[in-house]
Amino acid sequence: xxxxxxxxxxxxxxxxxxxxxxxxxxxxxxxxxxxxxxxxxxxxxxxxxxxxxxxxxxxxxxxxxxxxxxxxxxxx
Amino acid sequence: xxxxxxxxxxxxxxxxxxxxxxxxxxxxxxxxxxxxxxxxxxxxxxxxxxxxxxxxxxxxxxxxxxxxxxxxxxxxxxxxxxxxxxxxxxxxxxxxxxxxxxxxxxxxxxxxxxxxxxxxxxxxxxxxxxxxxxxxxxxxxxxxxxxxxxxxxxxxxxxxxxxxxxxxxxxxxxxxxxxxxxxxxxxxxxxxxxxxxxxxxxxxxxxxx
Numbered sequence: 001x002x003x004x005x006x007x008x009x010x011x012x013x014x015x016x017x018x019x020x021x022x023x024x025x026x027x028x029x030x031x032x033x034x035x036x037x038x039x040x041x042x043x044x045x046x047x048x049x050x051x052x053x054x055x056x057x058x059x060x061x062x063x064x065x066x067x068x069x070x071x072x073x074x075x076x
Numbered sequence: 077x078x079x080x081x082x083x084x085x086x087x088x089x090x091x092x093x094x095x096x097x098x099x100x101x102x103x104x105x106x107x108x109x110x111x112x113x114x115x116x117x118x119x120x121x122x123x124x125x126x127x128x129x130x131x132x133x134x135x136x137x138x139x140x141x142x143x144x145x146x147x148x149x150x151x152x153x154x155x156x157x158x159x160x161x162x163x164x165x166x167x168x169x170x171x172x173x174x175x176x177x178x179x180x181x182x183x184x185x186x187x188x189x190x191x192x193x194x195x196x197x198x199x200x201x202x203x204x205x206x207x208x209x210x211x212x213x214x215x216x217x218x219x220x221x222x223x224x225x226x227x228x229x230x231x232x233x234x235x236x237x238x239x240x241x242x243x244x245x246x247x248x249x250x251x252x253x254x255x256x257x258x259x260x261x262x263x264x265x266x267x268x269x270x271x272x273x274x275x276x277x278x279x280x281x282x283x284x285x
Binding site: 001002003005006008033034036037038040041042044045046047048049050051054055057058059061062 | 103106107111114115117118119122128132135136139140143213216217220231234235236240241256257259260263266267270
């Protein structure tokens, strides 16, 4: 069931699953509910932006050993 | 995500050669491959720690470690998954030792936290002053956090971050079958929690045949 919701079934498995849903109302309802639950989580959980200070310090960290101005990263 | 152009680092020129070309190449690649995931990592850290300061520390330590061990990152695999795993391990080492009782959620704390941070750092384009939206967000958030951690974790990694089962299995160090059944059971629990809200706000009202 989860694998069907998350698109993790093989093509063959998915075909079998869909065939099963045609004749099994219980599974069909459960499948619809699970999809909705996933959708709600996906859309309703607020994603935050990382603070700019954090981004800066991480950029800093990856160039920590250079101490050169940024123009050392020029391309030819 | 865009792969770094392999021709670029080769053309990189340094003026005073303070760094080896390899080091510069590594920096560029690291920025293209790893630093681009900073928002996802930050959100994951927030969910784990429930504290913006701790989350920042955790993300910073993760990137430090990731940069140091970047050579061992298997090229062509999912860098975001690799970073998440480092962050998770860091979190366990740092916080789990002296953790509070598991499974206990302080809803007032959660609510305060959620509101304080939402106002300043929200990444949504929606009208946040809309009471309907903020309420719904908050309820979903609380419902998610009311789940036992092992369920919440896989739901988060799957539904919010979009990792594959295989990637999740690797991250939580469990077989794929376990991931699958946790997702199944976790969603069932969530559904029970959300049913009330869902009916109220128009999701889930029709049982389409």
